[in-house]
Amino acid sequence: MKRYLHLLTLLLASLALGAQTPTGSVHIKNGTVLTITNGVLTEADVVVENGKITGVGKSLRTPAGAKVIDATGQFVMPGIIDAHSHIALDAVNEATNPVTAEVWTGDVLDPFDISIYRALAGGVTAAHAMHGSANAIGGQCETIKLRYGTYNPEDLKMQGAPRTIKFALGENPMRVHGEGNRILPRTRMGVEHVFRQAFSEAKDYMAAQESYQKKKASDPTAVAPKYDYRMETLADILRGEIIIHCHSYRADEILMLLEVCKDFGIKRLVFQHTNEGFKVAPELAEFGAMASVFADWWAYKFEVYYSTAYNAAILTRNGVVTSINSDSEDYIRHLYHQAGKTQRYGQLTDDEALRLITLNPAIQLGIDARVGSLEKGKDGDIAIFSAHPLSIYAVPQMTIVDGIVRFDIKADDNDMRLSVDPEKTEDMMLEYAVEHRCMEGVEGHAAHHH
Amino acid sequence: MTKQLARWLSPLLLFLPLLAAGQGERPPVTNAYFIQNAIVVQQPGTVLEMGGVIIRDGLIQAVGKNLKAPADAKVLEGDSLYVYAGFIDGLSNVGIPKPKEETGRPEVKDPGNPPNAIAGIQPERSAADMVDASDKSVEELLALGFTAAHVVPYGSMLPGQGAIILLGGRGQTGAVYRPESSFFSQFEGSRGVYPATTMAIMAKWRELYLQAKQSKDHSARYSSAARGMARTAYDETLEAFYPVIDGKQPVFFAVENVKDVFRALGLAKEMGFQLALANADHVEPALADIKASKTPLFLSLDLPEEKKKEEKKEGSSGSDSTRTTPTPTIDTKMEERRAAAQRMFEEQAAAVAKAGVSFGFSTLTAKSKDIRANLGRMIKAGLTEDQALAALTTAPAALLGLSDVMGTVEKGKIANLVVTDKPYFAEGSNVRYVIVDGVPKEYEAKKKKKASDPNAKVSAVGTWSITVDVPGQTTTSVLEITGTADDLSGTITAEGETRQLSGVSLSGDALTFTSQFSAGGQNLTLSFDLTVDGDSLDGSVQVGSFGTFDVEGSRTSKPDRQ
Incomplete structure (x- = not known):
């Protein structure tokens, strides 16, 4: 004590x-x-x-x-870097709309989350605090440094890190919005349509802004288009100011998003989970898209059955910048074990295996010049x-x-909580995999993982 | 059924809503009052012994020694009483009728784009339009000495604009002192529709603020040269932001924890609006920012509930002196941290005062019955009584821009006063008068409850005549207890109506029972908690959520043999 x-x-x-x-x-x-x-x-x-x-x-x-x-x-x-995490967040999903580009996890950082300390105890120094995967276009994410001990959420932010945003393919957005609210997207086709519609609207918005800027100087009656925070954010993606990190499993959908990005001139793209990435590794490498994967975690729902523990090695050998992430407040403490698995499945060298949890996630988050x-x-x-x-x-x-x-x-007390609720008795056990946060905040749907 | 209930409870229930409104119905005999020979605490640190206060037409006409009672004034004997400025609540829903709790997600076609009313975006609403002076929350706060409050509507992200009201005062129209005094916001999402999370609330805040700036600028240009220009869309939501943008209306953010404090401070800085933080329970880590930005601060009068001391299971006799101290277990360490966290919340007010930051209080989430005890806990944790008094009077007056008219006992201010029989923060001190807008309301000194004695040998069996004391009116009932000590039952009869009692139990000298009523699908429970002493009893009855009232009684007949 x-x-x-x-x-x-x-x-x-x-x-x-x-x-x-x-x-x-x-x-x-x-x-x-x-x-x-x-x-x-x-x-x-x-x-x-x-x-x-x-x-x-x-x-x-x-x-x-x-x-x-x-x-x-x-x-x-x-320090180990986790490119996919939901620790230190007071909210994960704004699951009310298929497109919520304007929301930002940087607004809801939780410096009291004990997971920050637990992750530090696994050698982690930085993490990508991501929005969840309920929406096709989810919220912007925040790259945090694990500055355990602060009470100010702002202190967790890695100032100067590039902006990132969460996208999601497949069953999660289909279930939340299609099944749940009977709106788009109800199918994988619908997910693609949501992307294309959103980017098309953003292009119109940018054009309207541009025409106003041109008119403004000479025409005193010119009126600015109504400010739209969602469109502003989507426009920033089109301008290359925000890196897309997309929740993905199936190869066909991965290729679909590559096509969408090509059509809209988007270049900064990282796939998350990417369980079928091994099938399209050359295509990913050619595009310059990156992949953040699990070492050996799959079969938790239908679209995640076709998987292999060789995924990271195959992607790496094909020249795809690859990282291994946790997406879990438990696995985040063992990322060095996860990286080690790539030596058993794929014979990666020590340096290659360690890069999966250090330099490569840094590249994917655009912070490799600093960490x-x-x-x-x-x-x-x-x-x-x-x-x-x-x-x-x-x-x-x-x-x-x-x-x-x-x-x-040597100074690792049993109780490292920063904030204690005097009216609550807390269960100090870390319960494994009871509830994953990727789909947190989603009402009325069976809590599938990731 | 309803009729029966009404008849039985008429003195209890029907009278309640009339308490406040009743005063307005019959004009008072005089508008002049004189409190004489009192200890007048004009403001923290300024005390007038044997002083007097003359009140006329709602204002304090004079404060001082050797004042003469005006011929037309009603004299309130102040001997050994203490007079303070009426307290000011920095933020609450007092006097605003609570909307019905809704559960589940509202029916909307597109949860991503709900109507503003469902999204909780209603800054155009005004608390001043909603105030109901007869709401029971007013009476509860009034009885504690609060005479004015900054009240805000119930709601989600942007519930509407706040108003300064006088609690009670002269009828309903007199209640609102200043409408549209603030722009209220909170990190409260809408159930299942956008904005549901704090993330979306922050995003929506930025968007609305920037849209409002844009539309304000557009309207200004349009009103000076409309020809050829697209007209401005009428949007009352955006227009409600205009005074905020102009710096004429502060944004009051109700915050739940220190993270919210930082979030609100950050948003205010980013958008450039004038912020006030309300209902904060933990601010110490943010004090430097609060001080630097001169953000008005109102701490919550809610505190974590004190953990009841668990009784030792083993006998507490000291005979086992050889017992060794057990090694601390995980549980005792957890308890240490829990207790430390509780202290931390109790010490917030003292810490803020020590840092030289002026602050008021907010009762938004505090239960009225806990407020005096919580003030006591804060004082025990290092807040001085003067600092506590300042946080209830001078500081909120200053922070709400009311110093000219409220906050101290001075000539010319609104006659909002609280009069107690001991110093307000002293143990056992009772509020004797609360004067709002120059109209006094008298309170009976609460009787000290006799502590019940679990080992007492008494009998409750017999016929009792009991009186229930609702302020200003009492009602008499007949209580009939029968059976043996282990198996009691009984009835209560009032207004010719007899009801069965349930759960009649006598433990030592503590007699408890309840009486149920159901009317129109609503259940109402009267819970009696009495202490028997020979042939007399006293205690209280809790009437549903209407409040707790004193009960007294005496035994009129005993069974011949026991």
């Missing part, structure tokens, strides 16, 4: 210093450093100053005020393991975000 209070006090004190993202300095000494981009360095140091990596190499100087961490016999890797590998100038987001992280015996020891230790196995 005391230990964790101390840690908490330190965290809070560092947060109180300013509205800016709190940062720290650490000197990790004498570990086996898995850089991801520059091989493995033995008996090497990593130095972080004010949140940024300033050195990776042997016998580095300790900056003034830096916390020294002895990593002798331990493995140091870039995903241990390089000078990148953010000080680091995970330290007792053994090689792809070993089943590895135990996370310490997780660092922006140079601040956010998880330390």
